[in-house]
Amino acid sequence: MLGPVALRRPGRLAPLPSSAARLDPASFLGAWQELNATATIQHCVDNIERTGVIDNLRRLTPGGPDVPFRGPWFADSDLYKTLEAIGWEIGRSGTGQWSHLLSEVADLLEQVQEADGYLNTYVQGTPGEEPFAQPERTHELYCAGHLMQAAVALHRGSGDERFLTVARRAADMIVKDFGGDGRPVIDGHAEVETALVELCRETGEPAYLEAARLQIERRGQRTLPPGRFDSIYYQDHLPVREATEALGHAVRQLYLAAGVTDVYLESGDETLLDAQRQLWDSAFRTKMFVTGGHGSRHRDESYGDPYELPPDRAYAETCASIAALQWCWRMLLATGEARYAEEMERTLLNAIAASTSHTGTAFFYSNPLQLRTGHEGSTEDAPSERLSWYKCACCPPNIARLLASVHSYAATADGTGLQLHLLTAGTFTGPALSATVQTGYPWDGDLVVTATGSGELAVRVPAWADGATVTVTGGELLAGPTPGEYLRVSCSDGATVHLSLPMTPRLVRADERADAVRGCVSVHRGPLVYCVEQADLPAGILVEQLRLAPSATVIDEVPDDGVTPVRLRLTGVARRPDTDLYAPYDPARATEDTPVSFTAIPYHSWANRGPGAMRVWLPLA
Amino acid sequence: MLGPVALRRPGRLAPLPSSAARLDPASFLGAWQELNATATIQHCVDNIERTGVIDNLRRLTPGGPDVPFRGPWFADSDLYKTLEAIGWEIGRSGTGQWSHLLSEVADLLEQVQEADGYLNTYVQGTPGEEPFAQPERTHELYCAGHLMQAAVALHRGSGDERFLTVARRAADMIVKDFGGDGRPVIDGHAEVETALVELCRETGEPAYLEAARLQIERRGQRTLPPGRFDSIYYQDHLPVREATEALGHAVRQLYLAAGVTDVYLESGDETLLDAQRQLWDSAFRTKMFVTGGHGSRHRDESYGDPYELPPDRAYAETCASIAALQWCWRMLLATGEARYAEEMERTLLNAIAASTSHTGTAFFYSNPLQLRTGHEGSTEDAPSERLSWYKCACCPPNIARLLASVHSYAATADGTGLQLHLLTAGTFTGPALSATVQTGYPWDGDLVVTATGSGELAVRVPAWADGATVTVTGGELLAGPTPGEYLRVSCSDGATVHLSLPMTPRLVRADERADAVRGCVSVHRGPLVYCVEQADLPAGILVEQLRLAPSATVIDEVPDDGVTPVRLRLTGVARRPDTDLYAPYDPARATEDTPVSFTAIPYHSWANRGPGAMRVWLPLA
Structure with a gap:
């Protein structure tokens, strides 16, 4: 904040004071x-x-x-x-x-x-x-x-x-x-x-x-002597106005970008904002995992090349996602553009949320999108389960400081109105307009916003929310609801805005240049990325055998089990594993597939039931 | 040797003395x-x-x-x-x-x-x-x-x-x-x-x-104190008879395995050989790159999980391939099984050969199977071109010692006969039987072996050589030619064996669990893996855009250009790049494909024409 x-x-x-926001x-x-x-x-x-x-x-x-x-x-x-x-x-x-x-x-x-x-x-x-x-x-x-x-x-x-x-x-x-x-x-x-x-x-x-x-x-004058690490690792290779590709140690890169944007916010030097826009496109449009994780490489905890996005070796350090959120927040303040809030939500509800156990006392440092059967998970580098603490303990207290202030990232306000960025139930008090939000989001897509005072209410409509509808009582709809933009309503005191977002599960594909997930889709519902865990599969079937039908569009919702409000039921096949690591390619090769249905859970909930294989990206049959 | x-x-x-083999x-x-x-x-x-x-x-x-x-x-x-x-x-x-x-x-x-x-x-x-x-x-x-x-x-x-x-x-x-x-x-x-x-x-x-x-x-008693690295890194986590998964630093793992096999060779302790057979299956049947590279992770230069085989971040250290060859040689001596010689050839002609420039004076330390457009290649860790020398200079002199002795790995002999393992023109002198081999292999599939003395001649027939034929003059065919086994001929003095291997280019797929190359094939001709380099593409088309037709079976050979005796001409399409990193999955999505044909060169020749994108695994359309 x-x-x-x-x-x-x-x-x-304009940010709200901490006391003006309540979740x-x-x-x-x-x-x-x-x-x-x-x-x-x-x-x-x-x-x-x-x-x-x-x-x-x-x-x-x-x-x-x-x-x-x-x-x-x-x-x-x-x-x-x-x-x-x-x-x-x-x-x-x-x-x-x-x-x-x-x-x-x-x-x-x-x-x-x-x-x-x-x-x-x-x-x-x-x-x-x-x-x-x-x-x-x-x-x-x-x-x-x-x-x-x-x-x-x-x-x-x-x-x-x-x-x-x-x-x-x-x-x-x-x-x-x-x-x-x-x-x-x-x-x-x-x-x-x-x-x-x-x-x-x-x-x-x-x-x-x-x-x-x-x-x-x-920074960017190569004044830091390269030793074990080179200038790129420290982002000391190019001046900040020229360094428009996200490179080097991911947390360093993202903290620096947040700092540059902060200096812009107070100085108004547009050359800084221009460079940060380009840098942001590099980071978020070519190097970000679908969970909002940043940093493709364990080596040097760094960004990789564009589209180098391995689910299994995703480093996706928790601190990098926190830093990404902090940078997006500053870009949001600087521009008012919904894309930045969208990415705050993605990383908060997926990569960052996954970092913490249901007990609140165990944490992932690295947040991979895939864990294989037979994973050797005895090291802190790539553990199979969240650890209570780390020798390098940067992440747990970073989570603590973010969560203690997370309400402050939900809304902004000034004398003309109030803007809701993170869709959550709570109360947000602006100088002119205040709002109470009632919703079960992210599990439920209905948001009812009740206004106190008057002014323009802006509510972010997520980019995935095709078909969102709105009902306004006591106010005038000015714009939207358009996915990826802000719904805008001129509110009188007591006005209510009922925004309904479609929560039908969706399949998402990656740019084909993201080679590591070729032929795969990820399953989303609302802002949440889902994953399949070994614990949810029938006996004798491994995560690696699962294939979704290419036409898979029907996904059933599984009721609240007391832990996860919405699980998803997917249909596909279990494929008999290959026997040769490398074999002649045969376009007519027959596969041995057995129909199977299986449950997906939110990615942020994985590894709360003991260690086991997991994957976010599911191959199509 | x-x-x-x-x-x-x-x-x-039985190994041949160095002087008994001439290439x-x-x-x-x-x-x-x-x-x-x-x-x-x-x-x-x-x-x-x-x-x-x-x-x-x-x-x-x-x-x-x-x-x-x-x-x-x-x-x-x-x-x-x-x-x-x-x-x-x-x-x-x-x-x-x-x-x-x-x-x-x-x-x-x-x-x-x-x-x-x-x-x-x-x-x-x-x-x-x-x-x-x-x-x-x-x-x-x-x-x-x-x-x-x-x-x-x-x-x-x-x-x-x-x-x-x-x-x-x-x-x-x-x-x-x-x-x-x-x-x-x-x-x-x-x-x-x-x-x-x-x-x-x-x-x-x-x-x-x-x-x-x-x-x-x-080893394997955890006596080495874990500091920056853990016991697995040093292969000190399990006794050698129990450590049957290839783990930790790849060069260490492979040198150790060669040492264990060497102790077996001199001691006859079969429990050692049994464990090394299992370890070998782990390394070569679940963790080896198609080029014969070993070590999936830059971090700790280590093996990854089974089927964790990223082409872009393949570490595939040159020394690891050399160590793999040395281990295979000892397993070959121990067992006489062709599979070990097959893998010696794979790594020698692909991963190891790629490590050295055409000048013999520049080297790769890591041997990736893919380099992306826009790769940041300024570090020794993942350079875009071979470097003259490295701060950690283990690889170049390792190449020098291997190549100075490589003739000794080609054949074995004893009082009963001679065995040819690496198919190469040369002369090999055994105590009973000697052989002169005439061939343009690996470019040409015809081998003519002329025997001096008498005894059993064994010639390895590669596993890919379906359709190999043989003509024997002055000797008796005892077995074969069967792919993946030794052709055996009882030779009289002056006998000739004419083995003809089919050199039709082939497409190879990986086990589906090798997620990183899903939907892709690699192109092989004889024992050589091929790759596509940006330098060979028409202007305006990037390596990342290439797709092979799923039915691609016709591959034309391109004549000797003075550098590469056989290049291959592939047909496929150039696909218009995606515009969104993540987008809704649409099974009916139309792609914009432009027909294109392009040249592939042997993987071992890549990066001899300046830096540029490259890939071994080509996506199917």
């Missing part, structure tokens, strides 16, 4: 947010304590424990992301659950922060390390950025000034040391850019925006 | 071997000098240069592999070209080797390193193994005793320190196992075989 954006231009949207706790997003509040955040707190991240601070204080530094060099950021989650959660629910933790950590940060504002437990606590000596590696600005984001969240959520003061001192050091006349340091991992802009929004201090601007202007 | 195997059992084959220099393999002799070996020598590998020795001698250690910790092995290539080349051609180098290096090794036989320039030359303190990382036994292999080659090739003495001292230290009562050290990278067995064969010292046996018996 973003603070108020200073510069306003036509087409731009219905019975809604999909609302229930997930409650699970986050009751399970995930505390799980992060427990694991951050367990893995020594807070001890990394304590050991640097007088009388602190005599223990070694633990975790990766960017471990501080896991703490900061958890603090950020707590900050948003306080703002949302007013919880006092973590007061003691906050107090202790504020004490620790104040003690450990150096006089010049420097604060990094890895560098400060490791003999031989010097501040900013190896910015390509040490993530110091990255960690500082997460500190700033945490401080902004805590300040907005609880009015806390202690974290904000620490964060401002860190930011002031960046302004002083790396300002226009200072050392041109950039970080190997973009992140500080959005944080500095947010800190500017929160404090009104323009120097932070300028520091963010310098960060993005300095 | 192997020395004489001590234990003989039914079905076993026709006009043959495919012979010409490549000449290129290796005139270009590749010297290129390796030059680059080993340039990159400091020899300086790593010099700096450890009195009066040596005051320079730092350079290269990776296993840099010694690059020198040893080059020495091994020189040893085989001396044995083959008697060249004196590298006499000065050999003399200097022998001097250096004698000076640097410690009193106890220890010799490793990285550990000896790096403060803080201790011998065998971190065997999972330091490759000390791996490097010692390559030293032994080099010494064996030089001893066989030139009678050199100096390298053999150094190598024996290194091996004696292994026997003493890591013998039955010693420390149970194994190396993170298998390699020393085959080397110790070969050194046993060369010297007759059974302690070296026992040391090799201990190495394989100790």
Whole structure:
């Protein structure tokens, strides 16, 4: 979520304050947010304590424990992301659950922060390390950025000034040391850019925006020394206005893009927006998995070539999808275009939702679209099930901070009206127009929006919603409903808008250049991608044997089983497996097919019943 | 190549001495071997000098240069592999070209080797390193193994005793320190196992075989501490008799398998052979690329799951194919079964041949089966063209040592007859029966074998050679020709066997579980896999647009262009690219196809005309 954006231009949207948005706790997003509040955040707190991240601070204080530094060099950021989650959660629910933790950590940060504002437990606590000596590696600005984001969240959520003061001192050091006349340091991992802009929004201090601007202007000059990784990995290969292909480490790429877009939002430099539009097309129109995952390669956790989209080796890091959502949000604010909200929804309800178990305490780091029978899943790299925690624990607290603030991404509003982007039950309060949304979405396609006040109500109609209909009472339909655009209604107080989206299951194909899914379709219902899991197949049939009939159009819905409101029943065949890895091609080859019907579940629910084979893309017979 | 195997059992084959095999220099393999002799070996020598590998020795001698250690910790092995290539080349051609180098290096090794036989320039030359303190990382036994292999080659090739003495001292230290009562050290990278067995064969010292046996018996106990890599990476997760799925780092897996098979060959422990048969089926029947490449993942250079065979991200390291060939050779000697020779040929003429440029001085490390339009090829990991050298330079000298000895893999012989495994023009001299082979294979399918002496001649008939015919003069046909088996002829002196293999181009499909190539075929002619390169397409048509007609059976041959004796002319269509990454599936969707014919070239020739898109697997329309 973003603070108020200073510069306003036509087409731009204004974020709502956190308190102006409420999700219905019975809604999909609302229930997930409650699970986050009751399970995930505390799980992060427990694991951050367990893995020594807070001890990394304590050991640097007088009388602190005599223990070694633990975790990766960017471990501080896991703490900061958890603090950020707590900050948003306080703002949302007013919880006092973590007061003691906050107090202790504020004490620790104040003690450990150096006089010049420097604060990094890895560098400060490791003999031989010097501040900013190896910015390509040490993530110091990255960690500082997460500190700033945490401080902004805590300040907005609880009015806390202690974290904000620490964060401002860190930011002031960046302004002083790396300002226009200072050392041109950039970080190997973009992140500080959005944080500095947010800190500017929160404090009104323009120097932070300028520091963010310098960060993005300095990137792409190949100043980060290539070592184990090359310039592309860090997005340091081309200036941001020329780097229009999504390349390198996916999370870095997407955080950087969010930062560039944030600088655009506050500076109005259209050359930045132009470049980000092109970059977005590269990322979302040639390199994105159908679940909204980003990053095709395990090696270097990076983007691949265009259309290199392997379902089995999809890296699709959870953090990359979160970063993608953050970037799309900023592009949405900048342009008001529905495509950006559409992709927020895709990644949120599929790739990101899949990352978290039904318990809220186990997580995927990588989110593949296929797991084979016989998968060797003993490593953190490609586990067969969600893990409680990771040695590199960036993803779980990232989920926590996103979910604690997810209500803020649902709507925007200004003096003329209100815009609904994420379709969810809840209440959204704008300065002129407020709305209560009643819906069982994403399971149900009916949305009833009741307006309070008056103004223009915009409701995003998903691009897949061919045949959407609308009934307006007490208002005037201005536009739509057109798939992929906003339905617009001029509302009087008490007006109701009943939008009905067709929820018939659909089959989706990929561009033929996506070789890895040639001859396959994926099954969708509303915004949800479905998958087939081994657990749902008849005995003796493996996921790899399934083939859908080419004309498969009838898909039955299976009633709520208490876990999944809507499962789908597909018909096809089980094909006898081949016996030779390579064999002569015979166009008249007979296959041995046995008719079979089988259940598909939402992709985000997979691997909650033990390990097993799974696939999103199903071959046609 | 192997020395004489001590234990003989039914079905076993006996290697020929290097001098008993001669390739026709006009043959495919012979010409490549000449290129290796005139270009590749010297290129390796030059680059080993340039990159400091020899300086790593010099700096450890009195009066040596005051320079730092350079290269990776296993840099010694690059020198040893080059020495091994020189040893085989001396044995083959008697060249004196590298006499000065050999003399200097022998001097250096004698000076640097410690009193106890220890010799490793990285550990000896790096403060803080201790011998065998971190065997999972330091490759000390791996490097010692390559030293032994080099010494064996030089001893066989030139009678050199100096390298053999150094190598024996290194091996004696292994026997003493890591013998039955010693420390149970194994190396993170298998390699020393085959080397110790070969050194046993060369010297007759059974302690070296026992040391090799201990190495394989100790593996799989999870004694190597998992750090950045896990036990599976090192094949230390299961004892070799239980580890029947090909897993982990592909080169390590394949070198280990060759070592286990070598211990079987000398010990006769059938439990080892049984396990290697199962492991071989896993590697070659579920995880091998159609080019004979091994290793599906860039991450950790490792095997993937069964049927995880992405053409674009095929890692298919050159060294893995070389290791696969070495393992197949040992399985062939152990069993006499044609399948092992078949796979030697596949990898040699496709994956390995593709690794080297037409100049003999540029190399692929990874050998993908597809390169996309727009591929970002600036990294060593996935370059668009062969590179002159690599920071991790394992592959080029591995190619050099293989090619200098490749004639030795073509045939076996004993007192009863001669067996031809690699079909190539040349002369092969057995104790009872010798043969001269005249053929233009792999371009031409006619082989004329003329026998000298008498005995049983066996000629491998490739598995693809349906319709092969034979004419025998002066001998008696005993069996065949049956595809995938050995043609057997009882020959009198002067007998001729004329084997005719059908060279009609063929289309090959993969097991449907190989999702990444669903709906595609590869084009083969004889043992060669073909590919389509952008350079051969009409202007305005991209490789990604090509579709073969499903009934495509007529493939025309294109005459010799001076570079490639046989190119193929395929007919199909160019399909208008899709416009949406994801779109509703429509079974009746019309495609815009334009008829097109295009040329395919042997896969091993790709990327010799500049960078550009390429694919082996072609989609059917």
